[in-house]
Amino acid sequence: MGMKCIGVDVGGTSVKIGLFEVTGELLDKWEVKTRKEEGGSHILPDVADSIREKMAAKGLDLKKDLAGVGLGVPGPVLPDGYVEVCVNLGWHGLNPQVELSRLLDGIPVKSGNDANVAALGEMWQGGGKGYKDLVMVTLGTGVGGGVIMDEKIVAGRHGLGGEIGHIHVRDEEWEHCNCGGVGCVEQICSATGIAREARRKMAASDKPSALRQYGESVTAKNVLDAAKDGDELALEVMDVVGRYLGLALSMVVMTVDPEIFVIGGGVSKAGQFLIDVVQKHYDHFTPISKYKAKLGLATLGNDAGIYGAARLLL
Amino acid sequence: MGMKCIGVDVGGTSVKIGLFEVTGELLDKWEVKTRKEEGGSHILPDVADSIREKMAAKGLDLKKDLAGVGLGVPGPVLPDGYVEVCVNLGWHGLNPQVELSRLLDGIPVKSGNDANVAALGEMWQGGGKGYKDLVMVTLGTGVGGGVIMDEKIVAGRHGLGGEIGHIHVRDEEWEHCNCGGVGCVEQICSATGIAREARRKMAASDKPSALRQYGESVTAKNVLDAAKDGDELALEVMDVVGRYLGLALSMVVMTVDPEIFVIGGGVSKAGQFLIDVVQKHYDHFTPISKYKAKLGLATLGNDAGIYGAARLLL
Structure with missing residues (x-):
């Protein structure tokens, strides 16, 4: 029996936990509720209890069979593991890796x-498998990103590494982004952004469209489905999205020049159609060389976090 | 007597060579002419001869006293040292590090x-001394860049790492950049770009200005001097330059989040005035956090290349 490792992905609603072979095979996964009350002080003890129970049930020994536990946190983590504040969990001034190790x-x-941990997961066993230098972009409610160079996360000195969603790309934007900026990638290319762009396009013309049946409640999925149907x-909405995402990727190319971009998140369920929309503009903004990072799709979905967390230790 | 190392910076006109203590002290520097005839085939033998002469003159032994030689090449270098083409030197399909080692x-x-090597030099003994993660931007005839993470060059998988000069920042540009793109940082923020911007501003209005005496032959230095005089x-020209450079730096922040940006090249002789012009816009485009890379000036000038080349080996 080979060594195991555990990946923990702490989210605002639930904590996902996966038990892996150190070779990358997922043996079991489960979830525990995220108890945010009392400053999130129950979260790590709940995780530790759950890990102990699972190990006991499988006849595994914490110290002998586990290489360790990796932990993905939904907020900035300093190089030593310290978390100044994690709004989604209620944490303030905590070092969760020190704390969880103590509990185990x-x-x-x-x-x-x-987001960085998910990128590592896609590198290990997902859409970036076999690559060492990759950048993941997650198109969900927001736009997240993770930069991996030489198989290691580039978290940055102030936790801003991979914050691709907050690259400024659109000068003529007028609404503010959550980050305080104006014209961020996230405002256009997230699921929320795509829906907003569709509402704007509908309001700006009388052009007939299948999207009009949804009115103000149009979603990114509606837009992608209708676009695929021609x-x-x-x-037009997806062309705008492709333009700004392609532009942002070109900026990343001129900075770290990865082997591959891995695109994930709910919006990426549109698959090759989305890649094609982005590729056209990405090529337009990188005339400097025909040799550059390819565009690919993430494959691990919501499990990228537990895979990447487990990989953190190896 | 401690170990020495040599840094070689191959330019289109001359090759700069520096002899260093491995601790970073420059002991001697000299130049040899770059003979580009016959496909640049004399360049490396000339360098090798010059190194042998210098070592002999100083009573140093090639094998016993030298840790090695680092080599900066004005073009893309693949991870194994292979240079497919180096237009400035006439090189085609050559591995100069293998070749020079054979000659020595x-x-x-x-x-x-x-450009990457110069960034490493500024990290070692220049404006980035004491930092491990830095990005250098060189504002000269063009705009070059180098990304250093954890004291190592991020050259990228296709040699595009640090090509910050070719980040697209200006949608309303109409002239083409050398790279084939339109609206690159280099078109605005290089010495050439600053002069062009000044010509455009003069043509667009009748506003009186000290720059008008220079007419079409206005230079970046004229612009910087006049701007400092109010x-x-x-x-206005420098505000445009600061806007687009600040924007480009903000994009780099959201990708690799360095500790410091080191700004070099001829334009950086404007010193703190230039930093202030850029800082204002850089802050505007990074509202996401007040904790981010600071802006600093390069200090090694034309010697950054030999310093960085020597550092390559250590």
Whole structure:
């Protein structure tokens, strides 16, 4: 029986936990509720209890069979593991990797920001498998990112590494982004952004479109489905999304020049259609060389976090 | 007597060579002419001869006293040292680090792109001394860049790492950049770009300005001098330059989040005035956090290349 490792992905609603072979095979996964009350002080003890129970049920020994536990945290993590504040969990001034290790008899625990950790997961066993230098972009409610160079996370000195969603790309934007900026990638290319762009396009013309049946409640999925069906207005929306995402990726190319971009998150369920929309603009903004990072799709979905967390230790 | 190392910076006109203590002290520097004839085939033998002469003159032994030679090349260098083409030198399909090592009795030789190597030099003994994660931006005839993470060059998988000069920042640009793109940082923030911006501003209005005496032959230095003297039109030019450079730096922050940006090249002779112009816009485009990379000035000037080349080996 080979060594195991555990990946923990702490989210605002639930904590996902996975038990892995150190070779990358997922043996079991489960979830525990995220108890945010009392400053999130129950979260790590709940995780530790759950890990102990699972190990006992499988006849595994914490110290003998586990290489350690990796931990993805939904907020900035300093190089030593310290978390100044994690709004989603209620944490303030905590070092969760030190704390969880203490709760688990001192076994090694290593933590990282969840978007960066997901990128590591895709590198290990997902859409970036076989690559050492990759950048993941997650198109969900927001736009997250993770930069991996030489198989290691580039978290940055102030936790801003991979914050691709907050690259400024659109000068003529007028609404503010959550980050305080104006014209961020996230405002256009997230699921929320795509829906907003569709509402704007509908309001700006009388062009007939399948999207009009949804009115103000149009979603990114509606837009992607209609665009795939050839709906002209939906295609215009996706062309704007592709332009700004392609532009942002070109900026990343001129900075770290990865082997591959891995695109994940709910919006990436549109698959090759999305890649094609982005590729056109990405090529336009990188005339400097035909040799550059390819565009690919993430494959691990919501499990990227537990995979990446487990990989943190190896 | 401690170990020495040699840094070689191959330029289109001359090759700069420096002899260093491995601790970073420059002991001697000299130049040899770059003979580009016959496909640049004399360049490396000339360098090897010059190194042998210098070592002999100083009573140093190639094998016993030298840790090795580092080599900065003005073009893309693949991870194994291979140079597919180096237009400025006439090189085609050559591995200069293998070749130079062969010419120097097999002592270790390591090569890198000259902009990346200059960044490493500034990290070692220049404006980035004491930092491990820095990004250098060189504002000269063009705009070059080098990304250093954890004291190592991020050259990228296709040699595009640090090509910050070719980040697209200006949608309304109409002229083409050398790279084939339109609206690159280099078109605005290089010495050439600053002069062009000044010509455009002069043509667009009748505003009186000290720059008008230079007409079409206005230079970046004219613009910087006039701006420091409070010339309104020159200040407008520099505000445009600061906006686009600040924007480009903000994009780099959201990708690799360094500790410091080191700004070098001829334009950086404007010193703190330039930093202030850029800082204002850089802050505007990074509202996401007050904790981020500071802006600093390069200090090694034209010697950054030999310093960085020597550091390549250590």
